[in-house]
Amino acid sequence: MSMAREEMISPDIQRSAITDWARRTGRRIVRWIEDLDETGRNFKRRIIEGITAIEAGEAREIVAYRYDRWGRNAVGSLANVHRVEAVGGQVQSATEPYDAETAVGKYSRTNAFAIAEMQSDIIGENWSAAINNRIERGMTGTGTPRWGYIRKGRIPDLDRPGRYRRDPDDPLGERYEPDPELSGAYVSLYERYVAGEGSHQLVRWLNVNGFRTVRGGQWHMTTVLQLLDSGFAAGLLRVHDRRCKCGQPMRCTKVVYVEGAHKAIIGMGLWEEYLRVRERTRDMGPRTKQALYPLASLIKCGHCGFALSAANAMGVRGFGYRCTIFRQRPDVCEGVWCKRVDAEEAVLAKLREKVSDLDARASLTTAREAMRAAAYADRERLTRELVRVDQSLRKLARQQLMDEGMPEAIYAELRDELLTSRRDLEKELDRTKEEERQADVDHEPVIRGLLEEWDTLPVQQRRAMLARLIRYVKVYRTGPRRPPRFEVRGTWEPEIA
Template sequence: MAPIAARGIVAHNPQTPLVPVIGYIRVSAWFEEKISDELQKAAIEESCRRKGRTVVRWIIDLDATGRNFKRRIMEAISAVESATAEGAREIWLWKYSRFGRNRHGVAINLARVEQAGGQLISATEDVDATTATGRFTRGMLFEIAAFESDRIGEQWRETHEYRRIHGLPATGGERFGYIHEGRLVVDGILQRPESYEPDPATAEALVEAYRAYSADGIGFMPLAKMLNSQGIHNPAARAGTGWSQQSLIYYMDSGFPAGLLHVHRSDITCPQRAKCPAPTEHYGFIPGGQPAILSDEMWAAYRERREQRKRMPPRARIALYPFSGFVKCGLCSGGTSVFSAMGRRGYGYRCTSHYQTVHDSCAGSSVPSAEIETEVLSWLGKAAAEMDRRFRGSAVRAKKAPKAIDEAQSERITSELARLQKALDRASMASAMGDMPRDSYLRIRDELVADRGRLEAQLVESQAVEARDSAAAWEARGSVVRRLLGEWDTLQVGSKRDLLSVALTEIRIWPTGSERRVTPAPREGFVF
């Protein structure tokens, strides 16, 4: 059957003014549907030239799916309704499938165009939609596009299900903390299956991120900055892209490092899993094929901490006091909360189980912040003296241990510390000479001190030494202790917490009348 010419669209008479139209181009997100924008644009321009049209506005969607209308096509529809594109009433496409592949969305948005007196025209499908036959033909083309979308979607679901059955994530690619090996097929024979194995270079940093969140109460944003400062980028993102807060949350919540896969429950049907109305209830964890980097206890502690923080108001998630998250009740080992008294905010810490729950499961411990600070500073003073003694070699016995970071990284950190110290010295000199305003100096000083604290903490945790008890190791630990002692009154809360988390696991408090009211618990390497 010969193609039906669209009513009113005939060969152009050079003496007739050109009709303004809007050109819309969509490059699909699916590889097999990726028709280049140049090809689509050339086809639309050629057809417009023959029909006496001129494109006054181009709207281009790159890598956009047609399964929804959260696209720039809505700009074209709005322009037709408001006649803001030089009065254009026609939207020209390469094919009708570029408009959309969602039956419901196509019907609603096509009706909007036509109610505004506009038309949707395909440059390569010559259909007169003003006739019953033309509308039927156009409807069949839209139905074919929707069918193709459904077919491709089913293939992807089958692929995802196959991967999950074999213990693989629905989407392949690199994962933080792992080395990804793709499938190897030679002459149609599988030589090597796809697998994920722990990466010695980044697995330790991954474990530390979970530990810092669960035990130290450090939030996702500081953790993302810490990973980026260490040169550990997000392997699932574009090359060289650093971690963002949201990308780190998504990965750590996925359970992949715990040997799990986060999947939609097969016994619950959702129209579109990507828009699941209840992700918490409809998703769950299944065992994956990758080895677990995290222990069961660490994963459970992370999940518990996540649930706790979800119930916390946003302001409470950022610690305002240096010992928040460190102080534990010596009687029940439970957490503590800050309370105000004597007209002072943050006067002290007390057992949460005793003072804030209905059931008194603990007799309760309560200690003023000033007393905790005095004991911590006292412990730091003793630790500094002992570390100086060991650094001088009076009680050092070398033990062979694997290198946490290589020499190049160690040199980089040391060089960066020296650079930060010089910058701090220059800022101090400028302030002393009156060349820098006081508020600017304080801001710069706090930023430099915070950066230095993070690097020193990294150096302590990952010092490239073959003997854990070597003079270099004791010097690195000693620098953290001396920093805390020497700059306690000027360090910001975040910097204090970063440095304290290197030296201490927790601080135990006990009720009045106990032999010891405050007991700092040092980490390995700080125990004497």
């Protein structure tokens, strides 16, 4: 049995029909299995318990109210019917008297599964059309409450518990308006994240200050990031990319942002900065996101290129940095070690150099122009290569359609190679776009602020600010018992391959 919604066939009616069928046909019911409010598009449901019972010899038949209660995916439904019949069992319908042991009965049952799938597809298409219509009008897809906003124009439907209807006393219709009691906190969340605070710090700040989710619960890292990633505070809607045909829009990571009809709480500048910081920290490990030291993941071995790890020495935690690759692969790297204070001083010296001499502005401008020109040239080259790969993909697809003799394995291998090349090119293209953006950024105010507040800023904020200013710090060995050499490269300087 399935679906407990009022507009559907109630479980009581289904149970009564199945009981009556068993009485008429002389069957004895040994177990009831209910799949209430579960989709019939797959078999990740309790019905698998019944199939397993048939295979174990605990029962001989499974009876559903109708065949569409068995499943709404024709291929999956038939596959699981075959699974039951393969061990001598049968799948019956209490209201559709098809004899599946005859050709006509089997044909009728197959048609019933196909019709059930078609009905499910129609329902899905209508639901998608309704959601798309709302999105085109700048509304959220489902009209659910949003944190930081007050939903107006909708009131609870007393005839249908849990649902809402249009408010006849509100001529402006459905809309979201910023909640004045939460707007300040919403802006603060983005500002804190951009300034370097991690999601766990935002969670603590929200919960300590008495802020609750739209459902009245405590905040967690996942819910905070979902809130910020939604872009709703920037006046945007986060929706599934229609070009993606994955069939799982709720789980897919391919999303786009479209303009919403509601008023924004934060400016686009803050939103874009959040996206940059979010992208930069997305693939970081937990230790890097909640850095204990300002140069975490920025300081690298100049010989092997791997990030250095903090090392304890002289009874001090994090006294220095060392390369651990040489212990695992001495043939790759001989190792390097440095004091943490020396590495940080090398970085600060680099930053002081950029702001100490006013005449350096000319050289800085020249460097930024060179960086912009190099990034532009790289972007043009990568764009041409991306077009070439897309043309190759289209050509390969046409060949596969025209040449029926092309082995599927060869086609799949070539396709995967081209798709991998395309992903790599897109990453490189994103990098060049970021370099072009960096070339237009005036880093001097950030550098001055960091130098002035270095001793008072929390480690996470120092790490976040350094990530905007420093590409890397490379450490090189100079000989036994000799201090290492540091190479510090700023984001205002072109990246060296």
